[in-house]
Amino acid sequence: MKAEIICVGSELLLGQIVDTNATFLAEKLAELGIDLYYKSTVGDNLPRLIAVLKQAWKRADLLILSGGLGPTMDDLTREGIAMLLEEELVTDPVSQSRIEEYFRRRGAPMTENNLRQALRPASAIPLPNPLGTAPGLWVEKTGKILIALPGVPVEMKYLMEEEVLPRLQRAIPAKESACLLSKVLKVVGLGESAVEEEIMDLLTAQQNPTIAPLAKRGEVLLRITAKADRREKAESMIGKVEDEIRQRLAGYVFGSDQELEEVVGRILTEKGLTLGIAESCTGGLISHRITEVPGSSAYYAGGITAYSNTWKIRLLGVKEELIQEYGAVSPQVAAAMAEGLRKQYGVDLGLSSTGIAGPGGGTPQKPVGLVYLGLASSNGTITKEMKFLWNRSENKVAAAQAALTLLWQYLREL
Amino acid sequence: MKAEIICVGSELLLGQIVDTNATFLAEKLAELGIDLYYKSTVGDNLPRLIAVLKQAWKRADLLILSGGLGPTMDDLTREGIAMLLEEELVTDPVSQSRIEEYFRRRGAPMTENNLRQALRPASAIPLPNPLGTAPGLWVEKTGKILIALPGVPVEMKYLMEEEVLPRLQRAIPAKESACLLSKVLKVVGLGESAVEEEIMDLLTAQQNPTIAPLAKRGEVLLRITAKADRREKAESMIGKVEDEIRQRLAGYVFGSDQELEEVVGRILTEKGLTLGIAESCTGGLISHRITEVPGSSAYYAGGITAYSNTWKIRLLGVKEELIQEYGAVSPQVAAAMAEGLRKQYGVDLGLSSTGIAGPGGGTPQKPVGLVYLGLASSNGTITKEMKFLWNRSENKVAAAQAALTLLWQYLREL
Numbered sequence: 001m002k003a004e005i006i007c008v009g010s011e012l013l014l015g016q017i018v019d020t021n022a023t024f025l026a027e028k029l030a031e032l033g034i035d036l037y038y039k040s041t042v043g044d045n046l047p048r049l050i051a052v053l054k055q056a057w058k059r060a061d062l063l064i065l066s067g068g069l070g071p072t073m074d075d076l077t078r079e080g081i082a083m084l085l086e087e088e089l090v091t092d093p094v095s096q097s098r099i100e101e102y103f104r105r106r107g108a109p110m111t112e113n114n115l116r117q118a119l120r121p122a123s124a125i126p127l128p129n130p131l132g133t134a135p136g137l138w139v140e141k142t143g144k145i146l147i148a149l150p151g152v153p154v155e156m157k158y159l160m161e162e163e164v165l166p167r168l169q170r171a172i173p174a175k176e177s178a179c180l181l182s183k184v185l186k187v188v189g190l191g192e193s194a195v196e197e198e199i200m201d202l203l204t205a206q207q208n209p210t211i212a213p214l215a216k217r218g219e220v221l222l223r224i225t226a227k228a229d230r231r232e233k234a235e236s237m238i239g240k241v242e243d244e245i246r247q248r249l250a251g252y253v254f255g256s257d258q259e260l261e262e263v264v265g266r267i268l269t270e271k272g273l274t275l276g277i278a279e280s281c282t283g284g285l286i287s288h289r290i291t292e293v294p295g296s297s298a299y300y301a302g303g304i305t306a307y308s309n310t311w312k313i314r315l316l317g318v319k320e321e322l323i324q325e326y327g328a329v330s331p332q333v334a335a336a337m338a339e340g341l342r343k344q345y346g347v348d349l350g351l352s353s354t355g356i357a358g359p360g361g362g363t364p365q366k367p368v369g370l371v372y373l374g375l376a377s378s379n380g381t382i383t384k385e386m387k388f389l390w391n392r393s394e395n396k397v398a399a400a401q402a403a404l405t406l407l408w409q410y411l412r413e414l
Numbered sequence: 415m416k417a418e419i420i421c422v423g424s425e426l427l428l429g430q431i432v433d434t435n436a437t438f439l440a441e442k443l444a445e446l447g448i449d450l451y452y453k454s455t456v457g458d459n460l461p462r463l464i465a466v467l468k469q470a471w472k473r474a475d476l477l478i479l480s481g482g483l484g485p486t487m488d489d490l491t492r493e494g495i496a497m498l499l500e501e502e503l504v505t506d507p508v509s510q511s512r513i514e515e516y517f518r519r520r521g522a523p524m525t526e527n528n529l530r531q532a533l534r535p536a537s538a539i540p541l542p543n544p545l546g547t548a549p550g551l552w553v554e555k556t557g558k559i560l561i562a563l564p565g566v567p568v569e570m571k572y573l574m575e576e577e578v579l580p581r582l583q584r585a586i587p588a589k590e591s592a593c594l595l596s597k598v599l600k601v602v603g604l605g606e607s608a609v610e611e612e613i614m615d616l617l618t619a620q621q622n623p624t625i626a627p628l629a630k631r632g633e634v635l636l637r638i639t640a641k642a643d644r645r646e647k648a649e650s651m652i653g654k655v656e657d658e659i660r661q662r663l664a665g666y667v668f669g670s671d672q673e674l675e676e677v678v679g680r681i682l683t684e685k686g687l688t689l690g691i692a693e694s695c696t697g698g699l700i701s702h703r704i705t706e707v708p709g710s711s712a713y714y715a716g717g718i719t720a721y722s723n724t725w726k727i728r729l730l731g732v733k734e735e736l737i738q739e740y741g742a743v744s745p746q747v748a749a750a751m752a753e754g755l756r757k758q759y760g761v762d763l764g765l766s767s768t769g770i771a772g773p774g775g776g777t778p779q780k781p782v783g784l785v786y787l788g789l790a791s792s793n794g795t796i797t798k799e800m801k802f803l804w805n806r807s808e809n810k811v812a813a814a815q816a817a818l819t820l821l822w823q824y825l826r827e828l
Contacts, residue, residue, distance in 0.1 A: 027428070038455065
């Protein structure tokens with residue numbers, strides 16, 4: 001079964017709202033194992049809407065529309081579907097009384113144009129919408145299915161889950177009710193192309209499961225997707241590929257469907273270690289990420305954003321001469337920050353960052369994007385130099401990610 | 415000039431990521447007054463990509479593609495464009511040396527497949543991308559323009575702003591450059607419906623300019639959009655509406671197209687005041703936001719994330735008895751944290767947060783989402799109680815926003 005999603009609304013073409021509906025619908029279709037080949041967006045314009053509908057009706061078996069079911073004149077989805085199907089628009093009496101009831105319950109006056117929402121193409125079944133005034137529409141014709149849902153996300157989601165998915169599950173031929181399952185392996189410490197080189201033969205040979213690499217700042221995601229007739233089978237197909245990748249990229253795959261800070265938190269808890277963070281260029285971002293994890297207060301004592309040299313000296317015990325000799329952005333100061341934290345505040349691990357986030361403050365010797373990280377533990381202190389080439393905000397994100405990577409790499413080998 | 419946007423990437427059709435690129439591109443086209451009739455999304459599949467490209471090339475004058483320019487085998491945008499144009503793919507020597515230089519500067523090894531990113535259809539001009547290894551592509555052929563940008567949002571935005579928009583402005587015939595201009599006013603301290611009540615008559619009467627309210631956590635955005643034949647005219651139309659709104663919402667509008675931390679930073683600079691931050695439940699997020707502003711080191715001394723009570727006592731001088739009597743989440747402790755910071759580290763302003771981010775740690779008396787904020791200054795100390803109803807991450811975001819709002823409201827009245 002091949003599906004298409006069509007989103008209707010000029011606001012989407014003006015860039016005024018982010019289209020989260022299409023993402024939700026795509027995810028639901030993937031869970032059902034239905035192939036989605038195209039997503040389209042079209043404005044509140046009848047001829048263009050009809051053109052998009054006709055094309056999709058020709059190349060797909062299932063069309064899901066979102067938007068254009070409101071009460072106003074620019075809501076044209078009902079008209080568009082009627083033209084596509086070459087049917088009349090008729091007033092649905094049940095929808096009409098539901099809409100009237102909705103306004104009675106809210107004690108709000110109903111306006112004439114709300115009755116437009118009771119219209120449906122003759123062969124369409126209305127899907128009742130208790131959260132709003134726009135019923136959804138369900139059409140089955142010539143072996144194809146067309147579904148229209150309101151654009152308001154909460155109403156669209158409700159109708160999709162309560163009305164559409166149960167009907168779709170019944171409508172999909174049993175032999176086709178394939179399960180499309182995905183799992184994301186997360187990699188740090190290797191770039192996208194280096195990851196690809198390690199698993200090139202798997203990528204070349206891939207058919208089912210497929211393997212799709214995706215680069216984020218400081219992370220490579222490997223999405224493994226399997227299609228099978230049963231969930232257990234898809235899981236086992238993914239498992240085999242996952243094992244192979246984990247073996248090839250040992251020391252780089254930190255988890256699946258988890259954030260780095262969660263994995264770090266789990267190891268700290270297991271080992272009974274406490275953590276403190278001394279930040280300069282990352283400005284509190286490492287601490288923010290660590291505290292995104294519920295229960296992090298069990299292992300995270302606290303952090304110091306020592307933005308000024310005075311704070312580095314006074315709160316972290318960094319020697320003034322060290323800053324004068326090597327500069328605040330140096331491996332020496334990164335090490336002293338991490339060690340100072342450990343000594344002065346009794347944490348097992350001290351993690352530090354110092355660097356030049358930009359846009360100002362760079363020199364030819366120490367350009368914007370240069371970052372030193374430090375990690376002090378009972379095994380001594382390690383430092384790491386990183387060079388990032390982005391803007392201030394992205395350099396902070398990358399430096400925080402690199403700091404958590406350094407911490408994970410240390411913890412992993414304990 | 416009619417435009418189409420095409421997003422390439424199977425992850426978009428699997429619902430695994432929300433497509434924010436299309437929204438950004440649509441907004442930029444709207445600002446140029448270019449009509450966008452369709453947006454399409456297609457997976458990493460060459461025949462389907464070519465089909466979408468051919469259709470768009472037929473019905474539009476301007477195509478903007480995003481995605482599929484990575485180094486891996488499933489990145490097919492270069493191939494798709496070459497097939498559409500019936501051209502060869504050639505290696506661009508300048509792109510090649512830029513890619514090699516990128517890896518040299520980062521001190522990272524380059525792999526063979528990165529050189530795929532130096533390929534371009536024969537008639538395409540590469541758009542240099544200093545933030546990554548994928549150059550953009552610019553094609554002008556038979557009176558039409560085709561632009562391909564990488565899918566990584568920060569790279570796409572950079573190339574759009576630095577390379578594409580200036581070229582597009584030159585390419586658009588002068589008579590067509592109708593100007594659609596937007597300005598966003600940002601409001602804190604009032605909810606969306608309260609904002610709407612204050613400007614209901616403006617919202618009801620709106621035609622050109624339009625006014626679109628949008629609620630975010632702790633902020634209401636009012637987007638004013640005007641369409642005119644000249645930029646100056648659109649600006650003046652927006653200016654009138656803006657003046658009216660600013661008058662009605664005096665004391666709540668903190669700026670336009672700016673973040674709260676930028677406005678706060680500007681006032682701190684003007685007044686010559688220094689700031690320190692003592693965080694508990696926000697975990698470093700306030701500090702992170704303050705340090706997002708270039709030059710913040712001039713007024714921001716540093717911050718302490720005192721996650722444990724030990725740290726609150728030792729680093730901030732909060733009295734142990736105070737914590738025992740009122741609990742760590744109390745107005746008394748919020749005040750003591752802010753005052754301790756001010757006294758011990760000599761900053762002009764101490765800003766603090768303490769609360770229960772969740773999901774655990776709540777009690778009937780002090781439920782998850784309860785937050786106390788403190789602000790200590792030479793004028794004394796103020797505290798504020800807030801109650802949020804969201805998950806851990808959203809509660810942190812809301813608490814940080816409320817802390818910056820408290821700071822702004824204080825600074826505004828100095």
